[in-house]
Amino acid sequence: GQNIDQPTEMTATEGAIVQINCTYQTSGFNGLFWYQQHAGEAPTFLSYNVLDGLEEKGRFSSFLSRSKGYSYLLLKELQMKDSASYLCAVTDSNYQLIWGAGTKLIIKP
């Protein structure tokens, strides 16, 4: 079966750095996405990785290791507005997105 695992919840302090991990087992791999979803709102795109390595975009970076079936999202200089759920999703061999359940990130002052 297809499976994506993320921690259910994480807590971090404003101004700090947090790493959210995602491991996956899917039938085929055509890329990995990270989305942000604030409570009661729609998911919005953060990053895309298809090759091994680190993609940096401002305060957010995303890393991929295809051989390990592993990705992480790194958030630096945390702000209160970063309190949200972070969704990991993998595009499988049929080009359908398989979604993880999301990691709820709580930022404390």
Added chain:
Amino acid sequence: NAGVTQTPKFRVLKTGQSMTLLCAQDMNHEYMYWYRQDPGMGLRLIHYSVGEGTTAKGEVPDGYNVSRLKKQNFLLGLESAAPSQTSVYFCASSPRAEGSDEQFFGPGTRLTVL
């Protein structure tokens, strides 16, 4: 540009009632999707469409039907609602399904079936 819009935003149904959720996008995207999101679970694909006049089943299609008569609209129908269909429903669209094309999501419809 409104992006992806959904109507209604909230709805309460009684078991056995029917309803249609409307999704519209103004980005000229070929692909459109209907998902449901339940607590503790990832987004699950109900049905999707790769172009006007075409639809296909996703992971959890039972109890739902869809139509894509116009490129910009994607309708999701519940013929006989059940309490198990209580969920938040998201519509999304993308230019293609390949590569780095992100999916753009509507604001969601919160449906409660009593």
